[in-house]
Amino acid sequence: MDLAELEARDRKIDALEAAIVRDLPPVDCPVTDHFAPGLYAREMFIPAETVLTGKIHKYANLSIMSKGALRLFMEDGSTQDVRAPFTYVAPPGTRRAALALEDTVWTVIHATEETDVDKIEQAVVCQTPEEYRLFFQEQLKLEGKTP
Numbered sequence: 533m534d535l536a537e538l539e540a541r542d543r544k545i546d547a548l549e550a551a552i553v554r555d556l557p558p559v560d561c562p563v564t565d566h567f568a569p570g571l572y573a574r575e576m577f578i579p580a581e582t583v584l585t586g587k588i589h590k591y592a593n594l595s596i597m598s599k600g601a602l603r604l605f606m607e608d609g610s611t612q613d614v615r616a617p618f619t620y621v622a623p624p625g626t627r628r629a630a631l632a633l634e635d636t637v638w639t640v641i642h643a644t645e646e647t648d649v650d651k652i653e654q655a656v657v658c659q660t661p662e663e664y665r666l667f668f669q670e671q672l673k674l675e676g677k678t679p
Contacts (some may be wrong), residue, residue: 538625538668542661544609545629551574556583565649566639567638568639575639578602578604585671586628587657593642605629624671625664639676 548624566573578584578600597618604612605628613633620641622628646652658664 538661538665543646544605545585545627548583548605548629550651552583552585559584567647570643570645571641572644572646572649573639573641574649575637578630578636580632580635582632584630584632586630587624587653587659588627588661589622589624589640590656590658590664590667591624591642593622593626593640593656595620596639596641598637600638600641601633602636602638603631603633605631616671625668627661627664 558630559579561576561579561582561584564575564577566575580600597614597616601615602615604614606612616636642652642656644652644655646655658667
């Protein structure tokens with residue numbers, strides 16, 4: 533995904549996030565952290581009828597839905613309904629928006645030796661689209677490509 537596509541996606545998800553905050557009551561989505569040698573798994577319970585957005589992932593990760601069903605809003609503007617069991621490798625730059633069609637359990641697995649969750653989050657996700665654009669441009673420079 534190039535920077536123009538990222539910007540278009542982020543405008544849509546930013547607008548959805550603003551509408552969620554403005555129009556919907558807060559929803560508790562409990563998170564359980566799991567660790568194994570070299571791995572961190574962030575498991576989230578998402579109640580049915582919850583509309584949510586995710587953070588921007590810097591690196592590819594393994595995403596697993598072990599229970600439930602979601603309507604995912606894809607980067608190209610389409611939607612895709614997925615039902616557990618569902619597993620895929622999310623590419624770098626992934627930022628999702630979804631509607632929980634049923635109570636859902638979604639787990640994201642990151643390769644890391646770190647066990648401090650705050651440090652892991654700092655290392656693997658960006659908090660804003662601008663932060664990811666800067667990260668993306670830096671990665672291109674490291675690969676000898678020009679942004």
